[in-house]
Amino acid sequence: MTDFFAGIPQLTYQGAEAESDFAFRHYNPDEIILGRRMEDHLRFAICYWHNFAWPGGDPFGGQTFLRPWFGNTMEHAKLKADVAFEMFRILNAPYFCFHDVDMRPEGADFAENTRNLEEMTEYFAAKMDAGGPKLLWGTANLFSHRRFMSGAATNPDPDVFAFSAATVKTCMDATHRLGGENYVLWGGREGYETLLNTDMKRELDHMGRFLSMVVEYKHKIGFKGTILIEPKPQEPTKHQYDYDVATVFGFLQRFGLEKEVKVNIEQGHAILAGHSFEHEIATAAALGVFGSIDMNRNDYQSGWDTDQFPNNTPEVALAYYEILRAGGFTSGGTNFDAKLRRQSLDAEDLILAHAGAMDVCARGLKAAAAMLEDGRLEAARGTRYAGWDKPEAQAMLASDLDSITADVIARGVDPQPHSGKQEKLENLVNRFM
Incomplete structure (x- = not known):
């Protein structure tokens, strides 16, 4: 226990008329929707990075959050974990997700990074064994450190490729150790700024080989989870190789990986790619590569990925409608890849942001299920294409x-x-x- 969330109660479902801010009004984990518990439909996950590692900066200003666990020591990392698992308990979240650098301090070299990661993995394991949430997925941060400024798998320096591959191996080991149900490859800088200094074919070939190595290692260690790629356009690299679902699928087909790898689709990335969230989900389902989602939203007046908590029920409902049409999640789930606004400084802001987002998703899921049960949308779709059944x-x-x-x-x-x-x-x- 820590005192960071002192005075904040564990949230429970209290119904739409609840007076307390610290309550779920629509998210009732045990409510049966289309024959499944709501919790099992939504499979909520709390992200480790935005909540516990992000300092509150934006493109025009630096840190606004002053958290007691900010620092680059193992003591800081363990305090961060203590606070994180306390928040998971307050929200009764069934899952969480992490990058390696979120949970461990940066070492002097790869060997120290690995030792730190392994020690923190055991620290997490003990908390999970004591009743903490399960791991939806793990991933490696191959984009923040300056060594990755020209990419990881697509870097022109083979030493960076090697460092990246070794880092992914250790993160897959950690994910496997913690019983993760997926492993995500988030290609934050897999792309290029200008063709004047880029050998695109070479970079794509290296990216394909890197992903093939990941799949090979998955089978070598007996990891039963799903390998996921997260499509991301433009930001931070001008020309991302993993631009959207269709682009990723073409890449997977080229390297014979379309049966091995699925996609983790983020709402904010879908919008930046010029699509709707439901379009990307439906595309993935049609191509047989739908895996999981990151639920957030962008500020439509801003030209970048603002990672805000969802608050638009109609948008969310259309996304879950496509997920239900596709049969729902298997190993995937709903990860809140969202962060507070940099002015939201208080501990309660972390809790209330998630409570509201979970309620919005619950309302969206119920609307989506009602539309599917009603049947008129599917009947209209069937009528439109009836001629093809002849x-x-x-x-x-x-x-x-x-x-x-x-x-x-x-x-x-x-x-x-x-x-x-x-x-x-x-x-x-x-x-x-």
């Missing part, structure tokens, strides 16, 4: 251009367009919000 339409797909042309002439085909009824369907969706 035997002659299916036969046409196995035919050729000459045969199709002859048939069009023989039948005198002159197709007339049909309404897509978009406004009607949008009105229908709004009834559930």
